[in-house]
Amino acid sequence: MVVSAFLAVYLDDAVYSVASLASALMLVAILYSLNDAGFAAVFQLGISVGTLAVLFLSGETLSEKTNQRNPLRKAFLAIAVALLLSIPSIFLSVGTPSTTVSSGVSFPEALWNLRAVDIVLQGLVIMTVALGIAIVLKTRKEGGN
Amino acid sequence: MINYVILSMTLLAIGIYGLLTRHHLLKVLISIELIATAASMNFVLLASSLNKAMGEAFLILAFSTDTCVTGIVLALLITVSKKYGTSDIRKLAELEWHEATEAEKGKSETDGDDD
Numbered sequence: 001m002v003v004s005a006f007l008a009v010y011l012d013d014a015v016y017s018v019a020s021l022a023s024a025l026m027l028v029a030i031l032y033s034l035n036d037a038g039f040a041a042v043f044q045l046g047i048s049v050g051t052l053a054v055l056f057l058s059g060e061t062l063s064e065k066t067n068q069r070n071p072l073r074k075a076f077l078a079i080a081v082a083l084l085l086s087i088p089s090i091f092l093s094v095g096t097p098s099t100t101v102s103s104g105v106s107f108p109e110a111l112w113n114l115r116a117v118d119i120v121l122q123g124l125v126i127m128t129v130a131l132g133i134a135i136v137l138k139t140r141k142e143g144g145n
Numbered sequence: 146m147i148n149y150v151i152l153s154m155t156l157l158a159i160g161i162y163g164l165l166t167r168h169h170l171l172k173v174l175i176s177i178e179l180i181a182t183a184a185s186m187n188f189v190l191l192a193s194s195l196n197k198a199m200g201e202a203f204l205i206l207a208f209s210t211d212t213c214v215t216g217i218v219l220a221l222l223i224t225v226s227k228k229y230g231t232s233d234i235r236k237l238a239e240l241e242w243h244e245a246t247e248a249e250k251g252k253s254e255t256d257g258d259d260d
Contacts, residue, residue: 009163128213132220
């Protein structure tokens with residue numbers, strides 16, 4: 001996961017970066033499902049598939065062709081650095097709580113308790129969509145004139 | 146056993162590194178995605194280790210804001226790259242500075258003519 005995330009940031013080609021980000025997000029979803037967070041895994045998978053489809057399209061549109069020397073060597077260097085970065089997460093520990101404490105709150109109950117936040121965030125989503133559409137349409141109008 | 150807090154901190158560090166060093170707008174967006182993933186991973190995995198469902202619920206709510214950020218940044222990215230022909234932040238900053246100084250020059254010239 002660390003290697004994929006580092007390659008997503010480090011690689012110059014936008015399409016390869018998005019492909020690396022895709023693999024990192026899929027691994028995050030697998031990690032969630034391994035930790036008994038099934039809902040989170042499904043949502044992570046669904047949201048990341050949608051996001052990545054859009055990112056692939058925009059990456060393909062916006063990528064600038066560059067002539068790189070030794071791209072394979074650069075990728076190997078990036079993988080080596082990322083492997084070094086992933087060592088602390090394997091060997092270090094920060095003393096997370098290991099005891100299992102049951103709070104008695106089920107997932108639907110927790111979601112229901114947070115319904116006010118949910119409504120506010122839905123409003124935020126609608127406002128953001130309106131803002132995005134306004135930006136795109138304003139540009140088209142300026143381009144048309 | 147992999148320590149998930151350190152894993153999410155590593156992802157956060159990679160995202161911050163990308164934000165600071167990459168100049169392509171799409172890379173900036175990818176870095177923001179990584180930072181958001183690191184934050185939500187902390188929520189889910191710590192809550193799941195305590196057997197609490199609140200972490201998953203927060204994650205689902207956090208996805209909506211994350212999607213908003215992605216949508217807005219993508220709209221800006223496409224708009225900017227169509228308008229200016231580049232998605233490099235340095236070039237865009239130079240362009241803005243250049244336009245601002247040109248506008249400032251024009252304004253001072255018109256003020257001088259009026260005097």
